[in-house]
């Protein structure tokens with residue numbers, strides 16, 4: 001049974017992470033919300049959750065370990081031990097491998113993969129003490145198959161799935177599950193931003209990229225919605241999902257079945 005109702009979600013200022021953090025608040029969790037805010041005032045942002053008391057901003061740039069260590073320590077001090085950890089933050093960069101900017105590679109590996117290692121290693125001792133925990137990593141269809149021009153992203157996402165499986169095995173006897181959600185294309189800022197670069201890399205118009213690259217990958221011909229991802233997360237938190245661990249849960253309109 002759940003003994004702490006503290007959930008931490010990385011990259012929850014936008015897109016999928018924001019939808020999951022909102023769902024966690026609706027489910028009664030107290031939520032530490034990480035992500036970049038730019039110019040937006042954290043308090044104004046937190047007001048958008050509708051229950052200011054149960055959300056707090058968990059500031060950290062996930063590109064390096066020290067801010068993550070600080071974030072995890074402050075989160076525990078504020079809302080108690082973390083029982084639900086959602087590693088969601090991620091960025092994308094689209095370029096042929098020979099032109100791929102080295103700093104983009106480093107940032108993608110750090111944010112999309114290494115940050116999950118750091119939050120997991122720091123959250124697990126408390127989950128073991130609680131005797132219950134749920135770790136959900138937002139991987140991708142690109143944890144299972146590749147697409148050209150996304151070397152760093154595909155490498156990081158395959159790495160996240162390996163991390164998920166390994167952690168699941170280590171924690172299997174502790175009532176702690178570790179799973180990967182593997183979405184296809186979800187219309188969020190992350191996808192919208194890559195359309196112009198993909199158009200350039202493939203010599204297509206932006207409309208052609210949406211129809212012939214993005215939605216062509218998904219037999220349903222529809223974008224996955226952020227609500228569908230939050231629904232999957234909600235199921236993974238339930239007792240019904242206690243034996244789902246080390247798994248890759250595809251939500252991709254049939255993409256990887258092809």
Ligand code: NAD
Nearest residue numbers: 011013014015016035036061062089090140185186188190
């Ligand atoms: P998004 O761009 O809407 O949100 C990304 C979040 O990560 C934001 O909150 C941003 O502030 C945060 N972030 C970025 N760099 C950060 C840093 N250095 N430190 C802290 N936070 C940082 O993206 P999204 O589409 O909601 O993606 C969320 C996750 O889902 C990512 O891991 C992504 O790879 C994965 N995913 C997305 C899709 C899709 O089609 N959108 C498909 C498969 C997997």
